[in-house]
Amino acid sequence: MEAAADLVFKALADHTRRDLLDALYAHDGQTLTALEERVPMTRFGVMKHLKVLEEAGLVVTRKRGREKLHFLNPVPIRLIHDRWVSKYAEPWAASLSALKADLEES
C-alpha cells in the first residue's frame, strides 16, 4: 500500500504528467499520437511520462482494434483520498456542516 502510494505521489510530482492526466480527464481514451499534441514534448518524452503514470496505475491502456488507447484510472487517487485526505479534511468539513445547520436553524 505504501509502496503503491509512493509511485502515485512521485507520478503526480511532475507538471507534464499532471498535464497528461488533465488531457485524459478532459478527453479520455487517447492514442499516444493524440497525447503528443497536448504537451510540448517529443514522442519519446511523452512515452517516458506515460510509463511512469502506468506504473503508478494512474493510466491504463486498452487495445481497440490496432490502436492502443490511454485511459485515466482515477482509482489510485481515490485510495489516497480514502487513506490520507479524508482523515484530515473530514472533521473540518463535518464541523462546518454542523455550523451551517446551526445557523440555518436559528
Next chain:
Amino acid sequence: MTTQNTTQTVSFADGTAPVGDTAVFEIFIKATAERVWAAITDPEQRAKYSFGVQTHSDWTPGSSYTASVPGVVDIASGENVVVEPPTADNQRGLLVQTFNALWSDEIRAQGTTRVTWEIEPVGDSCRLTVVHDQLPPTANAELYGGWPMILSGLKTLLETGELLTTPGSLMYQGG
C-alpha cells in the same frame, strides 16, 4: 485525433462520457481470485462496499440480476452475459453484464450500458479491472462515477475485513 467527427465535447469534467464511450477502472487487491469473485457475487459482501446495495442473481450465463436497497431504492438491473468464475485450472475471472441504472429518472433515461469485471492474478494479488462502456454520448457522470469509491471499499474489505467509512460510502447502510 478521435474527436473530429463529433461536434460535442465529451469529458468527465462536463459530466459527459469519455471518448469512445468507455471508462476504465483498475485496482490491485491482495487476495485470491476466488475471494475477489465471491466479494462481487455474494450479496452480503457486495453490500459492504457498494453503499449498502445488495446484488442478487444465480450467476449463470444469461441470468438476470437486480441491485437494490429493499424498500428504499432500486439501483440497477440487467443480464449476466458472460459468467466465468476463476477455477483451480484457470484463475482468470470474467463477468460481463448489461447495466440498466435505475436510481433516478434522469439516470434511467441513460439506457442500457455494459459493465465488464476482469480478474487476473498477479503474484500474490489480483488485478481487478472494471470497464464501463457502451455509455451514451451525453452520459451523466453519476452513471460511472461511483466505481472508484466502490473499488476502494472492496480493497479495504478484502485486505483488512473492515468497512470504508468515508462520506457517501455507507450511504444506505444506516438501516
